[in-house]
Amino acid sequence: MSVVANRPRPYVRSMRGWWRRDPFFMRYMLREATAVGVLIYAIVLTVGVVRLAQGEAAWNGWLAALRSPWSVLLHLALLLAMMFHALTWFEIMPKTLPALLIGGRRVAAATITRGGWTATLVASGALFALAWWWGS
Amino acid sequence: MAEQRTVEIQVLRYHPQHDEQPAWQSYKIPFSDDTSVLQGLLYIKDEIDGTLSFRWSCRMAICGSCGMMINGKPQLSCHTFLRDLLPGPVRIEALAHFPVERDLIVSAGGFVGKLESIKPYLLPREPRALAAGEYLQTPEELERYEQFSACINCMLCYAACPEFGLNADFVGPGVLALLHRYNADSRDGGRAERMPVLNAEEGVWTCMAVGYCSEVCPKRVDPAHAVNQNKATSAADYFLRFLGPKRGPL
Amino acid sequence: MKRSNAPVFWVLFGAGGMLAALLGPVLVLITGIAAPLGAGLPASLLDYAHLLTLARNGWGKACLFLVIALFAWHAMHRIFHSLHDLGLRTGALAKLACYGGALAITVVSAVSLLSLGF
Numbered sequence: 001m002s003v004v005a006n007r008p009r010p011y012v013r014s015m016r017g018w019w020r021r022d023p024f025f026m027r028y029m030l031r032e033a034t035a036v037g038v039l040i041y042a043i044v045l046t047v048g049v050v051r052l053a054q055g056e057a058a059w060n061g062w063l064a065a066l067r068s069p070w071s072v073l074l075h076l077a078l079l080l081a082m083m084f085h086a087l088t089w090f091e092i093m094p095k096t097l098p099a100l101l102i103g104g105r106r107v108a109a110a111t112i113t114r115g116g117w118t119a120t121l122v123a124s125g126a127l128f129a130l131a132w133w134w135g136s
Numbered sequence: 137m138a139e140q141r142t143v144e145i146q147v148l149r150y151h152p153q154h155d156e157q158p159a160w161q162s163y164k165i166p167f168s169d170d171t172s173v174l175q176g177l178l179y180i181k182d183e184i185d186g187t188l189s190f191r192w193s194c195r196m197a198i199c200g201s202c203g204m205m206i207n208g209k210p211q212l213s214c215h216t217f218l219r220d221l222l223p224g225p226v227r228i229e230a231l232a233h234f235p236v237e238r239d240l241i242v243s244a245g246g247f248v249g250k251l252e253s254i255k256p257y258l259l260p261r262e263p264r265a266l267a268a269g270e271y272l273q274t275p276e277e278l279e280r281y282e283q284f285s286a287c288i289n290c291m292l293c294y295a296a297c298p299e300f301g302l303n304a305d306f307v308g309p310g311v312l313a314l315l316h317r318y319n320a321d322s323r324d325g326g327r328a329e330r331m332p333v334l335n336a337e338e339g340v341w342t343c344m345a346v347g348y349c350s351e352v353c354p355k356r357v358d359p360a361h362a363v364n365q366n367k368a369t370s371a372a373d374y375f376l377r378f379l380g381p382k383r384g385p386l
Numbered sequence: 387m388k389r390s391n392a393p394v395f396w397v398l399f400g401a402g403g404m405l406a407a408l409l410g411p412v413l414v415l416i417t418g419i420a421a422p423l424g425a426g427l428p429a430s431l432l433d434y435a436h437l438l439t440l441a442r443n444g445w446g447k448a449c450l451f452l453v454i455a456l457f458a459w460h461a462m463h464r465i466f467h468s469l470h471d472l473g474l475r476t477g478a479l480a481k482l483a484c485y486g487g488a489l490a491i492t493v494v495s496a497v498s499l500l501s502l503g504f
Contacts, residue, residue: 075418
């Protein structure tokens with residue numbers, strides 16, 4: 001280990017409220033907070049599946065709840081959370097991949113990010129179309 | 137003749153033998169368009185207050201000595217100019233997330249220890265005789281690690297990293313980027329020796345991909361990329377380690 | 387240095403995060419807004435009979451389970467680390483609460499889906 005002698009009484013600064021010190025950190029905390037939205041949605045789906053398993057009456061009760069203004073408002077908030085999650089997920093994704101070389105040249109992070117967003121749009125369109133077809 | 141412009145510099149001072157805690161001190165100094173923050177500090181030390189303590193050396197963003205928080209952002213003082221911080225006051229404090237030894241000087245021993253722990257040098261795959269000549273490397277092989285070799289050990293990334301701020305045992309962005317630099321070098325065969333550092337909780341797994349480290353790096357090393365691509369490497373090593381006895385990491 | 391077990395949770399976090407990034411928004415839109423309100427999608431999409439067919443189908447069951455479980459593991463991993471970021475002590479109890487919660491969601495949804503039969 002290092003042989004530097006320890007100086008007397010180094011001052012350790014507090015980390016309290018660290019994320020309020022820079023807009024970059026605020027955005028990071030907001031990004032992480034989208035997990036709460038993802039969790040709530042997972043719980044909503046779970047309740048739905050439980051109600052489905054409890055029979056038609058239980059399911060119809062749940063469906064009525066889903067149609068309430070509170071539920072729609074909640075889902076609008078969840079939609080925003082999911083969208084911000086998708087946006088930021090593909091922003092980080094290039095960092096988690098090894099440098100991609102195509103024809104000897106590095107693929108820019110922005111290209112990978114935009115590819116991800118495109119994939120979301122395509123997948124979303126496909127699933128929505130599938131739901132529409134299946135429901136009609 | 138044009139009037140000499142002045143700017144206010146505020147420095148968070150701390151003397152371990154006199155002070156219970158740091159306190160701000162204000163100075164007013166002359167400056168011109170090409171005055172760096174470092175030059176400003178040197179003016180203060182030379183002309184106003186000789187007790188002001190700070191690290192510096194090359195004045196040209198290559199030695200990595202002069203890192204400090206300037207208006208709340210980790211920067212090299214030799215690489216930051218007063219003209220960009222007007223009208224002031226310019227607030228300067230020691231690099232964040234490190235204990236302050238005195239004024240703008242932080243304890244760097246922990247960082248140095250971590251650097252030593254990752255064997256930051258080429259470990260040859262097999263012994264090589266001088267007669268074998270130099271290593272040959274293609275441009276693609278160079279591309280795989282060159283960016284990460286630009287690190288000047290300035291520790292700005294540590295000041296940017298909140299996970300390091302919250303856990304001083306975190307190996308950290310800079311050291312992990314250097315670990316990757318050697319693993320990714322085609323001349324190196326020391327990957328297996330460095331894996332334990334990577335795989336530890338204090339290795340890549342404390343990183344939360346905040347990404348601020350790469351934002352502040354003066355050499356565009358992109359430590360966030362180095363650390364986060366090694367999460368997959370570490371995970372692969374974790375799940376595939378039971379495949380075969382002396383199997384090294386991917 | 388001791389090897390971390392983080393990769394287990396990280397892989398689940400990554401899978402759930404990717405799924406949520408690709409399909410999270412549209413799923414919320416479909417199941418929470420469009421279908422319940424009958425706006426852009428037929429309201430009959432959420433009829434009991436319809437959903438029973440979906441949940442009884444092997445693929446449908448698997449999809450429902452994967453979405454619920456992966457979303458839960460992704461979210462709890464992130465929430466656990468966010469608690470640490472907020473300065474809270476994240477020891478064994480916090481870990482148990484967070485990942486235990488994900489496990490609970492996984493088990494409850496699996497049991498319910500299986501009870502619907504095939």
